[in-house]
Amino acid sequence: MAAAPLSSLDPADIERVTDLATRAREASRRLVLLSRADKDDALHAMADALDAASADVVAANTEDVERGRASGMAEGLVDRLTLTPERVAAVATALRDIAALPDPVDEVVRGSTLANGLQIRQVRVPMGVVGMIYEARPNVTVDAAGLGLKSGNAVILRGGSAAQSTNRALVSVMRGALEAQGLPADAIGLLEGGRDAVRALLTARGQVDLIIPRGGAGLIQTVVTESTVPVIETGVGNCHVYVDSAADLDKALAIAVNAKTHRPSVCNAAETLLVHESLTGEFLPKVLAELSGAGVTLHTDPAAGSAAEAAGIPHVAATDEDWDTEYLALEMAVGVVADLDAALAHIRAHTSGHTEAIVTEDRSAARRFTTEVDAAAVMVNASTRFTDGGEFGFGAEIGISTQKLHARGPMALPELTTTKWIVEGDGQIR
The missing domain is CATH 3.40.605.10 (Aldehyde Dehydrogenase; Chain A, domain 1)
Known part of the structure; x- marks a missing residue:
C-alpha cells in the first residue's frame, strides 16, 4: 500500500x-x-x-x-x-x-x-x-x-x-x-x-x-x-520451541508449557512446538496432555495427531496457515521432526525472527541451533518468555526489534x- x-x-x-x-x-x-x-x-x-x-x-x-x-x-x-x-x-x-x-x-x-x-x-x-x-x-x-x-x-x-x-x-x-x-x-x-x-x-x-x-x-x-x-x-512473534532427542525431558516439559501458557497473549509466547521423532512414545503424549490440560487447543501434524489420538487428547489437524500464525491465545501448533536439520528447516520457513528455543543437553546441537537460527533472540534450555527488556536487565522495553x-x-x-x-x-x- x-x-x-x-x-x-x-x-x-x-x-x-x-x-x-x-x-x-x-x-x-x-x-x-x-x-x-x-x-x-x-x-x-x-x-x-x-x-x-x-x-x-x-x-x-x-x-x-x-x-x-x-x-x-x-x-x-x-x-x-x-x-x-x-x-x-x-x-x-x-x-x-x-x-x-x-x-x-x-x-x-x-x-x-x-x-x-x-x-x-x-x-x-x-x-x-x-x-x-x-x-x-x-x-x-x-x-x-x-x-x-x-x-x-x-x-x-x-x-x-x-x-x-x-x-x-x-x-x-x-x-x-x-x-x-x-x-x-x-x-x-x-x-x-x-x-x-x-x-x-x-x-x-x-x-x-x-x-x-x-x-x-x-x-x-x-x-x-x-x-x-x-x-x-x-x-510479530511466531516463536518455536524445539525439543531435541538429547533433551532433559523434565526441562523440556516445563519449558514448553511455560512458553505457551505463562502469558499467551504476548509476542514472546511460543506458538509452535517441534518434537524429535524419537520422543513420540513417552514425552510427546505427556507434553500434549499438559498443554491440553492447561486449556491449549492443539493444532497437530499427522504424527503429533496420532500421538494425541492414542492418548485421548483433543486436537485439530494443523493447516498450512497454522505454522505461520501468531495465535496470541491458548492455541499451539505441534509437529514432529526427524532431526535437528528438519527442525532448522521448519524454523527457517516459518520464523518471524523474534525468538527461537532449543531444549537439548547436546552442546554441538545447541551450537548449531544458535549459529544457524536467524532470530533476534535464541534460547538454549530456557523459555521463549525471557525475551524481554525487563528480564534482560534493561528495564522496561520500548519493543522487540526483529x-x-x-x-x-x-x-x-x-x-x-x-x-x-x-x-x-x-x-x-x-
Missing part, C-alpha cells in the same frame, strides 16, 4: 500532528539539557503520581474493558488491555526501575586522539521526537513515556482506540507530574483522531525523527509501508539514542 500523500489527508489531522510535533520538538530541546538527576526525579514523580491516581486510572480502564467486551474483543486482547490496581503499581514500579538505570545520553561509544592532536569521540544523543504507534496495551503508554524521558526524547503516543480512556488518564497523570517538576508537559503527547491522524504522523518527516510500531502484523506492515519517517520495525539495522531484540534506552561525533582541536587545519 502506498503512503497516503499529505494532500489527501484531513487538514485538521495535519494541523493536529504539526502542533503536537512542534511542541514536542521544543520540549525535546529542554530535555537534552537535563541532568540524570533531573530526569530520575521526574520519573519518580511520574511513578508516585500514578500510584496516587490508581483508582482513577482503573476506573477509566474499566470503561475501555467494558466497551471492548461488548464489541466482542477476544479475551487475550482484553487481558492486554486490562489494568488492575496491581498492574498500575507494576507500571509505576517500571518507571522507578528506569530511573535506576544508567543514563545513555553522553555515553562515549568510542574515541581516540589522532596523530595531529585532534581528539574525537562518538557520543550517544537523543533521537529527538519519537512517535510510538501501538495497540490496546496501556502499559506501553507508561513504558514509552518513561524510556523516552530517560533517553532525552519527547514522545508522541498513539495507542489503540480500544484503550482511549485509559491512555487519556495515564498521559494526563504523567504530564501533570512533569509540570509539577517544572518540566515541559509536552515531552509526552497523545495523538487522538482516526486513521488520517495516524497517516499524518507517519508522513511528518522532518517534524518527527523516528516511528516505532508495536503490535500485530497488520499494524506493523501498515506503518512500515506508509511511513516516510524512519521506522524501527518491531515484529530487523537488523540499528537495533535488534529488546530495545531499551541505548536503542532510543543515536550518536554524534565531537571533535576538539587546537587550531589544526587540513
Whole structure:
C-alpha cells in the first residue's frame, strides 16, 4: 500500500500532528539539557503520581474493558488491555526501575586522539521526537513515556482506540507530574483522531525523527509501508520451541508449557512446538496432555495427531496457515521432526525472527541451533518468555526489534539514542 500523500489527508489531522510535533520538538530541546538527576526525579514523580491516581486510572480502564467486551474483543486482547490496581503499581514500579538505570545520553561509544592532536569521540544523543504507534496495551503508554524521558526524547503516543480512556488518564497523570517538576508537559503527547491522524504522523518527516510500531502484523506492515519517517520495525512473534532427542525431558516439559501458557497473549509466547521423532512414545503424549490440560487447543501434524489420538487428547489437524500464525491465545501448533536439520528447516520457513528455543543437553546441537537460527533472540534450555527488556536487565522495553539495522531484540534506552561525533582541536587545519 502506498503512503497516503499529505494532500489527501484531513487538514485538521495535519494541523493536529504539526502542533503536537512542534511542541514536542521544543520540549525535546529542554530535555537534552537535563541532568540524570533531573530526569530520575521526574520519573519518580511520574511513578508516585500514578500510584496516587490508581483508582482513577482503573476506573477509566474499566470503561475501555467494558466497551471492548461488548464489541466482542477476544479475551487475550482484553487481558492486554486490562489494568488492575496491581498492574498500575507494576507500571509505576517500571518507571522507578528506569530511573535506576544508567543514563545513555553522553555515553562515549568510542574515541581516540589522532596523530595531529585532534581528539574525537562518538557520543550517544537523543533521537529527538519519537512517535510510538501501538495497540490496546496501556502499559506501553507508561513504558514509552518513561524510556523516552530517560533517553532525552519527547514522545508522541498513539495507542489503540480500544484503550482511549485509559491512555487519556495515564498521559494526563504523567504530564501533570512533569509540570509539577517544572518540566515541559509536552515531552509526552497523545495523538487522538482516526486513521488520517495516524497517516499524518507517519508522513511528518522532518517534524518527527523516528516511528516505532508495536503490535500485530497488520499494524506493523501498515506503518512500515506508509511511513516516510524512519521506522524501527518491531515484529510479530511466531516463536518455536524445539525439543531435541538429547533433551532433559523434565526441562523440556516445563519449558514448553511455560512458553505457551505463562502469558499467551504476548509476542514472546511460543506458538509452535517441534518434537524429535524419537520422543513420540513417552514425552510427546505427556507434553500434549499438559498443554491440553492447561486449556491449549492443539493444532497437530499427522504424527503429533496420532500421538494425541492414542492418548485421548483433543486436537485439530494443523493447516498450512497454522505454522505461520501468531495465535496470541491458548492455541499451539505441534509437529514432529526427524532431526535437528528438519527442525532448522521448519524454523527457517516459518520464523518471524523474534525468538527461537532449543531444549537439548547436546552442546554441538545447541551450537548449531544458535549459529544457524536467524532470530533476534535464541534460547538454549530456557523459555521463549525471557525475551524481554525487563528480564534482560534493561528495564522496561520500548519493543522487540526483529530487523537488523540499528537495533535488534529488546530495545531499551541505548536503542532510543543515536550518536554524534565531537571533535576538539587546537587550531589544526587540513
